[in-house]
Amino acid sequence: MGSNLFLNIARNRSFRTxxxxxxxxxxxxxxxxxxxxxxxxxxxxxxxxxxxxxxxLNLSVRGNLFGYTNARSQFTRYAAPTSLDENNRDIDTHNQNNNLDLNFGYVKTLGGPGRS
Structure with a gap:
């Protein structure tokens, strides 16, 4: 059994003339x-x-639960001598991934030459 957790935070800023x-x-x-x-x-x-x-007889079960959310925001402003363009982009992503693996088996051992 095990688990994991992560958190990433980033910021960016740029200015160009x-x-x-x-x-x-x-x-x-x-x-x-x-x-x-x-x-x-x-x-x-x-x-x-x-x-x-x-x-x-053998039986095994394996499971995995995983998910994340991702939030991004980007602002852009372009100012030229005769125009001004501004836009803001927001992106939210949600992902959930779950799986289950179930196995069942039967093993019969056969006798070889000289074995019963």
Whole structure:
């Protein structure tokens, strides 16, 4: 059995000036935030049962639960001599991943030459 947990936080900021002909200029400004949080757990269980010295049953189960959320925000402003463009982008992602593996088996041991 086991588990995991993670948290990532990031921020960005940039500023750029472009010098244009005739003493004009444009600017680009960007800033953003990022958060990623998630985790999960997993486990395994197995059982063996001997019916006879030559016959056995086995059963195993394995499971995994995992998920995360990711939130991002990005702001952009571009200012030119004759225009101003601004936009903000927000992205939220949610992911859930679960699985279960179940196995059942039967083993029969056969006698070889000289064995009963």
């Amino acid at each position: 472009d010098f244009l002909p005739e003493g004009q200029y444009s600017t680009l400004e960007q800033s953003g935030n990022f958060t990623n949080l998630g985790g999960g757990g997993y486990g395994q269980l197995g059982l063996d049962y001997d019916l006879t010295p030559k016959d056995a």
